[in-house]
Amino acid sequence: MKYDNIIIDEEGAIATVTINRPSKLNALNRDTIKELSKAFSDLEDDHDIKVIILTGSGEKAFVAGADISEFADFSVKQGGKLAAKGQKILFDLVEDLETPVIAAVNGFALGGGLELAMSCHFRVASDNARMGLPEVSLGVIPGYGGTQRLPQLIGKGRAMEMIMTASMINADQALNYGLVNHVVAQNELLDLCKKIAGKISNNSPVAISHAIKAVNAGFKHDSNGYASEIKAFGECFGTADFKEGTSAFLEKRKADFPGE
Numbered sequence: 001m002k003y004d005n006i007i008i009d010e011e012g013a014i015a016t017v018t019i020n021r022p023s024k025l026n027a028l029n030r031d032t033i034k035e036l037s038k039a040f041s042d043l044e045d046d047h048d049i050k051v052i053i054l055t056g057s058g059e060k061a062f063v064a065g066a067d068i069s070e071f072a073d074f075s076v077k078q079g080g081k082l083a084a085k086g087q088k089i090l091f092d093l094v095e096d097l098e099t100p101v102i103a104a105v106n107g108f109a110l111g112g113g114l115e116l117a118m119s120c121h122f123r124v125a126s127d128n129a130r131m132g133l134p135e136v137s138l139g140v141i142p143g144y145g146g147t148q149r150l151p152q153l154i155g156k157g158r159a160m161e162m163i164m165t166a167s168m169i170n171a172d173q174a175l176n177y178g179l180v181n182h183v184v185a186q187n188e189l190l191d192l193c194k195k196i197a198g199k200i201s202n203n204s205p206v207a208i209s210h211a212i213k214a215v216n217a218g219f220k221h222d223s224n225g226y227a228s229e230i231k232a233f234g235e236c237f238g239t240a241d242f243k244e245g246t247s248a249f250l251e252k253r254k255a256d257f258p259g260e
């Protein structure tokens with residue numbers, strides 16, 4: 001598929017997805033959301049890709065939010081549909097993706113932009129990054145999972161304050177809150193993400209996908225995290241990756257995981 005709003009670069013086992021609307025600070029319009037949804041689904045199906053990095057084009061923004069110009073005149077029904085569809089086709093999809101996704105937050109991550117970064121499995125930021133959920137300043141609330149994922153990541157009180165004040169926090173505060181795992185200079189951001197991705201890609205992709213599922217299960221109301229862990233743990237014993245990982249350890253060699 002040809003994409004107009006995103007760019008995909010593949011380098012060995014790592015794919016970098018760049019949201020490419022820099023003149024609009026990479027704001028998420030309908031087409032961009034659809035393209036991202038398709039790209040993530042396709043990359044998940046491509047078993048040569050072991051890690052995905054998501055970033056924004058230009059030096060200013062990761063994503064400055066949902067595209068406000070597209071929903072300014074929406075009705076109650078349209079507003080509800082917008083959130084439901086977006087959550088399903090992109091935000092939940094990314095969170096539950098079997099392939100690990102790292103958000104490389106290279107500037108503003110606001111509203112839907114921060115919500116997208118929070119759907120990724122973890123985040124690394126450049127030192128110019130600014131993060132916030134400014135929705136209440138527009139008379140609306142976060143609708144792409146922000147009221148749920150922000151408290152999960154930084155605690156309820158801090159999330160309440162960020163949501164109610166609509167203020168931005170800088171990269172150091174995000175690091176202090178645990179919203180991002182590392183902060184580096186902007187020109188080092190992708191290199192650090194690729195270094196982390198490289199370490200991840202040496203490990204069993206099947207085990208990693210089970211781990212993602214088990215971790216996420218603990219944060220969902222319709223599943224039990226411990227029960228999911230037990231089930232996923234057991235399933236690992238039936239995989240070729242487990243045979244290879246344990247054989248390699250016993251034979252004192254580096255594992256070469258088949259990804260099955």
Ligand code: COA
Nearest residue numbers: 023024025027064065066067068069108110111112134135
């Ligand atoms: N939706 C649509 N367009 C957006 C956008 C968004 N969320 N965020 C930025 N843009 C557009 C601006 O309208 C502007 O377009 P134009 O040049 O055609 O007028 C362009 O991106 C550049 O933004 P600008 O506001 O001029 O940059 P700035 O450096 O002065 O300010 C921000 C940067 C991020 C502080 C500011 O753009 C902003 O507040 N954006 C909205 C953030 C927001 O509320 N997001 C949550 C949406 S629910």
